[in-house]
Amino acid sequence: MDATVVGRVRSLHRFPVKSMAGEDLTAADVTATGLRGDRGYALVDRETGRVISAKNPRRWPGLLDYRARFAAPLDGRAELPAVLITGPDGTSVSSAAGPALDDLLSTRFGRPVTLTSGPVGGARFEYHWPDQPNLRYQGRLYRDEVTEHEMPAGTFFDSGILHLLTSASLAELGARVPGSRFESGRYRPNIVVETGGRGFVENDWVGRVVRIGDAVRAMIVKRCIRCVMVNLGQPGLGPDPAVLAAAFEHNDGHVGVKGDVVATGVVRVGDPVVLEGRPDGAPPTP
Secondary structure, three states, X not given: OOOEEEEEEEEEEEOOEOOOEOEEEOEEEEEOOEEOOOOOEEEEEOOOOOEOOOOOOOOOOOHHHOEEEEOOOOOOOOOOOOEEEEOOOOOEEEHHHOHHHHHHHHHHHOOOEEEXXXXXXXXXXXXXXXXXXXXXXXXXXXXXXXXXXXXXXXXXXXXXXXXXXXXXXXXXXXXXXXOOOOOHHHOOOOEEEEOOOOOOHHHHHOXXXXXXXXXXXXXXXXXXXXXXXXXXXXXXXXXXXXXXXXXXXXXXXXXXXXXXXXXXXXXEOOXXXXXXXXXXXXXXXX
């Protein structure tokens, strides 16, 4: 199957702390575990041992109002540098402060929490399905329910390693629901691909390899199911329950795709994005 240029990298995003706002990048090192440093840290509830996620906003309200960035460049070392966390009041505290940062965040969230960079196998997180109609997934209807899920071993990802989203999908949603703002920040992708036009074009990438720039290649393994996080308010965006409803009404609850890295390297804003066949030469998955 011939390779086809499907767009260019419009923006790159890394989230040093799970469920906090992150960093916009001009270039990023892509490793076998995704963008270097992405979801490198997470908060853990000391009472339950669960990883804290904005996917359960009733328990962890306002988590998206915190922004995290690395305090030093990532130079390829195995150990991540300290992360600087800035709260909604503008106060910044480094993870190098250790217990002082944990105490500050524990007071803010009303539960004892610890910031960690050491994911282990069996880590779990909670997922709240809001009380909205038509939230049907895998043959089941969810209404105001909390479910629990295990993370891939050794990561703080919910699932998948690399998250891609196209401008076409955002344009499609905006055209169908003109009263809402469908901006990439709501979906927290690593890579936004400028494709032009409209339509959920990345749906057709599942089962194919995407080459980004000169070296990076990712096998697209699935569409990305959306959750309550896309409804939540965050800096620059107010709360909007229509955002999640639109995903379920118009694309079976999915917006964007997730992939596994099959070739590492550096990606840059402006790099071409090329759709290839399967790495084994087989035809794409229907």
